[in-house]
Amino acid sequence: MHKLIIGNWKMALGYKESVTLAENLVLSQPYRPLLAEVGVCPSFVALSSVANILEGTAIFWGAQDATQFVPGPVTGGTSLESLVELDCRYVILGHSERRQLFGETDELVRLKLQAVLERTNLIPIVCVGETLAEREAGQAEEKVGGQLRAIFNSVVVPAGREVVLAYEPIWAIGTGKTSTPTQAEAMHHFIRQFLKELGIEGNRILYGGSVKPENAGQLLSQPNIDGLLVGGASLSADSFWSIVFA
Ligand code: PEP
Numbered sequence: 453m454h455k456l457i458i459g460n461w462k463m464a465l466g467y468k469e470s471v472t473l474a475e476n477l478v479l480s481q482p483y484r485p486l487l488a489e490v491g492v493c494p495s496f497v498a499l500s501s502v503a504n505i506l507e508g509t510a511i512f513w514g515a516q517d518a519t520q521f522v523p524g525p526v527t528g529g530t531s532l533e534s535l536v537e538l539d540c541r542y543v544i545l546g547h548s549e550r551r552q553l554f555g556e557t558d559e560l561v562r563l564k565l566q567a568v569l570e571r572t573n574l575i576p577i578v579c580v581g582e583t584l585a586e587r588e589a590g591q592a593e594e595k596v597g598g599q600l601r602a603i604f605n606s607v608v609v610p611a612g613r614e615v616v617l618a619y620e621p622i623w624a625i626g627t628g629k630t631s632t633p634t635q636a637e638a639m640h641h642f643i644r645q646f647l648k649e650l651g652i653e654g655n656r657i658l659y660g661g662s663v664k665p666e667n668a669g670q671l672l673s674q675p676n677i678d679g680l681l682v683g684g685a686s687l688s689a690d691s692f693w694s695i696v697f698a
Contacts, residue, residue: 455672456616456656456679457696458577459492459686460516460544470498474505476689482697486510488679490696491542492686496530503538514542514574517550520560520567532572543568544577544681546603548622558602565615566607577616577658577681578603580643584623592621593642600643604650617643617657618681624661626683631661633670633677640676665694672698 465473477492491512494502503513519529535543545568546561561578568576580603582595596619609615619639621631631639636659643657659671660681671677686692 453654453656453678455488456658457488457490457692458514458542458544458618458658458679458681459692460547460660460681460683461492461494461498461686462516462549462683463495464684464687465495465498467495467498467501470494471501471505473687473689474498474502477511477692478505478509480689480693481510482693484697486696488696492692493542493544499535499540500538503540507539512541513538514540514544514577516544516547518543518564518568520563522571532567532574535574536572541575542577542616543572543574544579544618546579546599548579548581548620548625552622558599562603562605562607565603569607569609569613569615573613575614575616577618579618579620579660579681581620581622581625581661587621587623592639596639596643597646600646600650604647604652609652615652615655616679617647617655618660619643619657620660620681626662628662630663630667630671631659633667633674636671637674637676640674640678644676663695665691665698668695668698 493514493516523531550556580599582592586595640657656678658679658681663680663682664685
């Protein structure tokens with residue numbers, strides 16, 4: 453399976469900046485064989501225009517979130533069905549910023565995951581990760597295992613469907629502090645074993661948290677790191693391509 457590199461543009465860019473970045477990504481793609489699967493997740497307002505720019509290129513696109521509700525009276529919501537209409541390939545679920553700023557819980561992430569699997573063919577990218585206090589207390593695996601157990605509780609992953617996991621230690625997101633490749637590899641190995649016990653196999657497990665061109669290669673060389681979820685360093689075409697070709 454190819455490594456998967458996803459750029460999460462968060463709310464960092466306005467509409468016009470997102471369009472410019474998408475255009476720059478296409479224009480500056482290095483003339484080298486692309487061995488990884490590459491995607492970007494712009495904000496909702498830019499998604500349609502970015503999709504038009506990326507259509508027919510090697511770059512896929514997806515959304516940073518969606519509601520679990522079917523289309524209807526949900527003010528401010530974005531339905532999974534509308535993401536399918538835009539030919540999204542991915543939807544990120546349970547990013548720690550959604551949890552911290554919008555109060556999303558494991559149960560809500562579970563409902564969203566179930567909805568994605570039942571109603572769409574989108575690839576969900578499910579985020580998990582511990583806080584610094586939890587890591588320092590030696591509770592990182594307990595926290596991540598608890599999240600996985602709650603999110604996958606009674607969720608049926610149909611044969612042939614991929615659920616991508618993203619391990620994003622909260623203390624490493626946007627802070628410049630990166631998990632060492634050894635720390636990240638240990639957690640990825642734990643996640644893979646844990647999912648196996650839940651009967652879920654064949655997942656790509658991405659690492660996210662202050663990934664940069666300088667550390668991407670070492671992280672990607674770990675046997676259980678199947679790709680990267682990149683925030684800040686995906687906001688420039690040069691740095692994103694340097695990570696993809698690290
Ligand atoms: C993220 O947004 O998922 C992320 C990992 O951000 P950053 O790379 O900026 O730490």
